[in-house]
Amino acid sequence: MGVFDSCAGIRANSIAKFNGFNWSTVHDFPPLNANGVNFIYDAELYKGELYVVGNFYDPNNFDGPLWNIIKYNGTEWVPVGNGIKGGVSNLIIYKEDLYVCGTFRNTIEGNPPTNSLARWNGNEWLPIGGNLTYTNNPPILTDMLVYNDRLYISGLFYSLGGIETHGIAFWDGVNWNSFDNTFIDIETIGSMQVYQDTLYIGGNFRAIDGDSSKAFIAKWAGGDTIIESGNTTSINEPKQNNVFTIYPNPTSENFTIYTDTKIDKTVKILDLQGRLIKVYHNQSSYDIQELNSGLYFVNFMQNGVEQNLKLLKP
Secondary structure (H helix, E strand, O other): OOOOOEEOOEEOOOOEEEOOOOEEEOOOOOOOOOOOOOEEEEEEEEOOEEEEEEEEEOOOOOOOOOEEEEEEOOOOEEEOOOOOOEEEEEEEEEOOEEEEEEEEOOOOOOOOOOOOEEEEOOOOEEOOOOOEEEOOEOOEEEEEEEEOOEEEEEEEOOEEOOEEOOOEEEEOOOOEEEOOOOOEOOOOEEEEEEEOOEEEEEEOOOOEOOEOOOOEEEEEOOOOOEEEEEOOOOOOOOOOOOOOEEEOOOOOOEEEEEOOOOOOEEEEEEOOOOOEEEEEEOOOOEEOOOOOOEEEEEEEEEOOEEEEEEEEEO
16 A cells, blocks of 8 residues: 555556465555546455555546545445535444544534544544543544554644543543643654553653653553653654754645755654655745645755754644
8 A cells, every 4th residue: 555556567556466376456546636646545344345445536427425535345446425524534443443543623514423543433533421522623633553452552742522632642442531631742652562462652742740750652650650651753853953944834725835045955744653644856946736635854964954844734
C-alpha cells in the first residue's frame, strides 16, 4: 500500500499483493482521483470483505459515495455507506465492529456520527459513546490499538464524550476512559504499541505533566503516571532555532516558506505516521489543495540547513 501506479511492472494502483513468487494487483483495484494515482493508507479484512482507506474519490462522480473508503465484496469494489469526506488513515476490528479513524467532521452530510472516529457494523455507521473535540478544528486521530479487550486511540484531541483526554483514551465497548494526570503538552501522540504487556506511546510531545524528561516516547506503568522515556520517535524533530517560517498556517490551499534565497530548496510533506506525501524542489509556493484536512509535518532543507515544521490544513 502507498502511492504508486505499478509494482514489478504490473499495474497496481497503490495496492498490490505478493504470493511468495510474484506481485499482482488486488482484485483489479481501480484507479481513482482525477490524476489516476491513489493514496492508500490501510486495509482490513472484515466479515469476508476487504476494506481499503486512503485519499481518493470517484473522478466520474465527484459527489458520489466513493470517498476515502471502499470495499471488495467478493465480486466488485463498492462504496461503504456514503463514504467519508475528510482524512481517513487507519482501520481496526474491535468487538465485531470495524473502526475507522482520521480527520473528518460529523457535521458533513453522509459522514459518520462521531468526529474523526467511526464504527461500522457491516451495514451502517454507528455512534461511539460521545464526540471528540479539538479547539475549532476536527480532532486528529493518528493510531488505534486493541489491548486487554480495550480500544485505544491517540492523536490530537482534548475531550471525548464529556471527559478530558489530552491525546489518548480507551473505549471498553460501553464507556470512554482517560489517563488521569497525564497531560501531554499540545503535541501529538503519533503511534502506540504493546511490548511485553506494556503500552508504549511515541510522537511529537515535549513533556508529560510538565516533565520534559518524558519526551517523544514513554510507557505506561499503571496507576496514575506515565514513566520512562527516550529521545526517539518515528518522526524526528530535533530542537533547533526557528530559521524558517510557514505562512499562512493554517491554510487549505497554498503555503510559502520565507527564506533569503529561492534556490537549493527541498520541501517534503509527511503525515503523522512519517509517510512521505509530496516533495517539492526550488518552488516559492506549495500547493496542498489535494490533501485531506489534518496536521502535517513539513521538512525543509536549504544549503545544508534543515528544519521540521508543522502545518495545519483545516
